[in-house]
Amino acid sequence: MTYDAILFDNDGVLVDPPAHADQVAAIRDAFDELGIESADEEHLSALTAGVTPDLLADLERTYGVDREALWDARERHDERSQFEAFRAGRRDSYDDVTALADIDQPCGLVSNNHHTTVEFVLDRFAFGEQFETYYGRPMTIESLSLKKPNTHYLDRALSDLGGGSALYVGDSESDVVAAERAGMDSVFVRREHSRDVALSMEPTYEVETLHAVRDIANDAA
Structure with missing residues (x-):
């Protein structure tokens, strides 16, 4: 061939690859930014990989937060976390x-x-x-x-x-x-x-x- x-x-x-703990911490920061202080650990983990629009819809109903706002915060904090990990030498x-x-x-x-x-x-x-x-x-x-x-x-x-x-x-x-x-x-x-x-x-x-x-x-x- x-x-x-x-x-x-x-x-x-x-x-x-990104460390799971770093990803979860970044997503927790995203929830904190949106004023959600008691996010379920399973929901935090679910947002690290394999995220679907259906999951975001479920989280919107669960926490009463707009899915677009949640995803925007998730992405910004995840990006920041990855940049920090590279700059700190963890990746x-x-x-x-x-x-x-x-x-x-x-x-x-x-x-x-x-x-x-x-x-x-x-x-x-x-x-x-x-x-x-x-x-x-x-x-x-x-x-x-x-x-x-x-x-x-x-x-x-x-x-x-x-x-x-x-x-x-x-x-x-x-x-x-x-x-x-x-x-x-x-x-x-x-x-x-x-x-x-x-x-x-x-x-x-x-x-x-x-x-x-x-x-x-x-x-x-």
């Missing part, structure tokens, strides 16, 4: 990202994280030259329906790179599913946080480092 483009996820592939890039410079094909980045956070990462770690296109999501409720496993941003990124066959590199089941739906081969990276993840869909490849991704890409160039 030859590949015309290589696409990467961001969190957990290029950089450390960093993985050492093996150096392998990206040796990949022959054009590369893109597609993340479920905020587009602004993706831009922050590209700038902080000087990844900009490695990626010809990149997408995160806008900080809107509407963006939730476009997150992976939706193929929306994968399709856009591949189109930007000229189309053809592609390989998508991720660290979650939604990455593998999104690649499958987009007609792409997939690489599942088993880093420490994803070492024991059980997948219901088999990826095309499983690796432990980005050096292995480089070898797969270049062997198929």
